[in-house]
Amino acid sequence: MSNQNAIRLDSVSKSFDGFKALSEASFTARWGEVHALLGENGAGKSSLMNIAAGLYAPETGSLFIDDNAVRLNGPLDAAAQGIGMVHQHFKLVKPFTVAENILLGLRNLQTGTYRQRLAQVAEQITAMAASLGFSIEPHARVDQLSVAEQQRVEILKVLLAGARILILDEPTAVLTDAEAENLLTTVQNFAHQEGAAVILVTHKMNDVMRYADQVTVMRTGSTVASLKPQTVSVGELVKLTVGDAPTPPQIPASRAAGEVKLAVRDLRSSSDAPVLRGVNLELRSGEIYGIAGVGGNGQSELAGALMGLPEPVSGEMELVGEGDLNSLSAARRRELGIACIPADRYSSALAAPLSISDNFAMGDVHSGRYGPFWFLRRKRIEADTAAAVAEFDVQGVRSLQQKAALLSGGNAQKLVIAREFARIPQLVIVHSPSRGLDVRATLAVHERLRSARDAGAAVLLISEDLDEVMALADRIGVMSAGRIIGEFAQPADRQAIGQAMVNHV
Known part of the structure; x- marks a missing residue:
């Protein structure tokens, strides 16, 4: 592995609606390594990586690529610097084929007819997939692929766009053990054999211990540690990440249902x-x-x-x-x-553009608890929402009127559970x-x-x-x-x- 820094963020701060998501946070990943980024929901991991990917602009701090200061004015600038991010919630056009999705992100294929460019992309997809050790059908529709296959499409999309710094946000969250092992082995080989830099944003300690060369821990928007995972135990790493976490209870061997x-x-x-x-x-x-x-x-x-x-x-x-x-x-x-908690909280459980209080109240509006539809009792809605937010520890809530879309994935899930368990x-x-x-x-x-x-x-x-x-x-x-x-x-x-x-x- 190289000692040269691939990407470095120094003293980065960022606020949203007066809430400080990042406070003097720092992070460095080197070429040829898999670098894990750990932290609780709302710790600032995604905010920091969104700055690295050009989606957010930092209020203070600096970004370096190959130890050269750069300023990103958007994701296209990040892609030009060789940075590609695969988000936890995939950004694919479901009715399009694999090749059509990837062609959307390629700026260097501007010559020839659409069919000719699509054929070129299909060849590139097949070759790149083979080099990474997996296969994908270029002409398959994305909505007919499994989650693991869609994730491979996202990875191919950023790699074919020229990414050498690959950011993976919760990459194994919805994968089986075997799928996760295949994916992490693939990206580990990409880092170690191809000399790329892979940043792994994850909550899975076993993934960190087995695949990461370095791990950085964040808490409440700041960097608290950066170390080699082989030098600490899983328990020590958990404590660094969340403090003194409670011990999981053991379930009974059998129960009378x-x-x-x-x-x-x-x-x-x-x-x-x-x-x-x-x-x-x-x-x-x-x-x-x-x-x-x-x-x-x-x-x-x-x-x-x-x-x-x-x-x-x-x-x-x-x-x-x-x-x-x-x-x-x-x-x-x-x-x-009957309480329902779907897997995709944003598309099936929450109305992201609506407020936190509206999302909470929609589960009980029909009952008349909050008055008739045309004259809702807003004070009662806000009182119930505030109590649920406190009871279920929904963090990142600056105002009950803020959009649910501004909550991190974990806190959005807590809001869904708070609503479903209100009765x-x-x-x-x-x-x-x-x-x-x-x-x-x-x-x-x-x-x-x-x-x-x-x-x-x-x-x-x-x-x-x-x-x-x-x-x-x-x-x-x-x-x-x-x-x-x-x-x-x-x-x-x-x-x-x-x-x-x-x-x-």
Whole structure:
């Protein structure tokens, strides 16, 4: 590895609406290394990397590339300096093909007809993917790709644009163990063998310990440490990141669950290319039923169908005592205490342009608690929102009138959970609840789900993070090829679950 600095940020400060997101923060990554960036939600990691990628301008401080001072006037300037960022929430045009998406970001392909340029891009995609050790179909539509494949498209997009400094924001948040290992091995080789610089923004300590050459820790907008991960233990690294984090509680080996609350029978997609192919499961009161599986096997479609999203399905989703779940209106679902926490909090759970208080209140407006639609009681809304924000530790809230879009991903998730748990839930349907959350926030979310179960709620947990499923679930179902192909009672054999996830045809 080279000792030369690839990118350096010195004494960088940045404020938003009077809130200081960064305070004299510094960061240095060298050529030929994988450099991890750790910190709690709202610690300033994304803000700092958005400055490095030209999306934000710093108020104070300096940016250096190859130890030369530079000033970025936008992402195009950053790309010209060889900087490429892959964001946690992908920035792809879903109806476009892989080649069409990548062509949008290439400024050096301006000659020839559109078809000729598209053909050139397709060749470049195939060659670059092969050099990185994976394959991708250039003419596949992005909305037909798995999450892992979409992430590869994002990486190819910035690398083909000339990136030599690659910033990955929470790259393994929605990947399985095997997918994450493949990705991190690929980018590690890119750094070590190609001499590039890779910056890994992550909350996963194991990823840091296994793949990073250097780690920088941020807290409350400032840099608190930079060291080699091999010189500290995981516990010491956690303490540097979040202080004295609480110890995760151990789940009981077995529990006596109550009566069946939700029965799913032969649930199938009503489409020419069915994803759900006969899902059968029973969820009982007082238990957490976890669904594990490799991404793209129908988990998202199952969650969407159960949450009332417009998924064309056949079969039964019986809420015992109420009939077909699909026949219930949104208002009736709320009255019955059905809480829904989708995986994509911004597109499916929050109205990002609306205020924090409006997003919180929308879960209860139909009940009349806040008065009629045409004359809402704003003081009551703000009082309830303020209490929920405090109880659920939603940070980064300068005003209840600020847009929900300004919250970090983790704090946006806390807001969703605060709204869904405003009433005591009887049925909780949750998909990837800790995606992008730091250690402390993840433990808090997990404790909420356990508390709901202990109070008698039926909790359906869908997660591609096997550690999360193992830590929370009382029973575990493995989903493959659009159906549940095996169930495991706790204490479960992780290896057997892993084999079921990848070996079933």
